[in-house]
Amino acid sequence: TERTLVLIKPDGVERGLTGEILRRIEAKGYTFAELRKQQASAEQLAAHYAEHEGKPFYQPLVDFMLSGPVVAAVVTGNEVIKGFRSLAGATDPTGAAPGTIRGDLGRDWGEKVQKNLVHGSDSVESAEREISIWFG
């Protein structure tokens, strides 16, 4: 069993999609070890998105992530890191496959790549690093 850090970004919370997104994760057979709605801090986001520092979308992304509460979860299950990224779909919702969170629910208009509903860790190392950022 593996664990991953999932965030429902402020657009997902604002659009009332928290339940729908959690339902998909749970229906896949994964378990919530931790689940908390919270306002992110600038410090958490600087740590979380350190790999993107200096890229043109970095500051807008951090500002967006501060614009409202997020739902943070530690999700556990067999191969859940890969499995959740498969559930989430491609980063750009326009190209995300139907059946995925971003493909079915993602917006297809302005700022769509930034406001793509969810985050999921991309490796065991990032998962452990990100879980410590959001859950200590």
Ligand code: GTP
């Ligand atoms: P996450 O699960 O959120 O990490 O998505 P990802 O792994 O598919 O994307 P990545 O880690 O490369 O980027 C993190 C986040 O930065 C993405 O989810 C987007 O919100 C944002 N992002 C990435 N690339 C771009 C881009 O080219 N333009 C904009 N505006 N945002 C981007």
Ligand code: MG
């Ligand atoms: Mg990523």
